[in-house]
Amino acid sequence: TTRKILTLTLVRNVADEILLGLKKRGFGEGKWNGFGGKVEPGETIPQAAARELTEECGLQAHYLTKVGLLDFEFVNDPVILEVHVFETRQYSGTVIETEEMCPKWYKIEDIPFQNMWLDDAVWFPRYLKGGPQFYGYFLYKGFDTILKQELKSTDLS
Numbered sequence: 573t574t575r576k577i578l579t580l581t582l583v584r585n586v587a588d589e590i591l592l593g594l595k596k597r598g599f600g601e602g603k604w605n606g607f608g609g610k611v612e613p614g615e616t617i618p619q620a621a622a623r624e625l626t627e628e629c630g631l632q633a634h635y636l637t638k639v640g641l642l643d644f645e646f647v648n649d650p651v652i653l654e655v656h657v658f659e660t661r662q663y664s665g666t667v668i669e670t671e672e673m674c675p676k677w678y679k680i681e682d683i684p685f686q687n688m689w690l691d692d693a694v695w696f697p698r699y700l701k702g703g704p705q706f707y708g709y710f711l712y713k714g715f716d717t718i719l720k721q722e723l724k725s726t727d728l729s
């Protein structure tokens with residue numbers, strides 16, 4: 573198996589709402605999600621996360637916190653998606669719609685799980701609770717069925 577390193581950044585405002593984007597094209601089109609993408613050569617993972625955030629919604633993150641790591645495997649597919657999850661509460665700029673994303677602020681109680689990746693309903697509550705970083709593993713069959721899942725806390729010490 574090979575790993576594809578990806579980023580996912582969740583933005584929170586002072587009202588504790590969360591900024592999600594409706595993906596307009598490509599992988600995950602039609603789903604609400606945080607912002608992210610691939611890590612380019614010569615980039616650290618946090619640098620890639622910050623770059624993708626700006627490209628996808630116009631905000632500049634001034635501080636990123638690593639909140640978790642998610643591994644996604646797909647039956648009969650050798651590529652594991654290794655998604656590094658970050659949060660920012662310190663950012664500047666104006667939220668804009670881009671070619672990739674239509675951003676919208678959500679109250680926590682209104683997060684549209686029915687229109688998000690299936691796994692989000694599993695790990696988002698753990699993310700929202702805060703605390704130690706989390707590790708999640710999801711084995712998908714197609715894009716609509718999770719065959720196996722694992723979610724645990726990983727203290728760095």
Ligand SMILES: CN1CCN(c2cc(NC3CC3)nc(N)n2)CC1
Pocket residue numbers: 578579580599600605606607608609610644653655689691692712
């Ligand atoms: C650049 N990316 C792509 C992958 N990604 C995913 C994936 C995901 N599930 C996987 C079955 C697809 N679930 C969330 N919430 N995000 C984050 C952003």
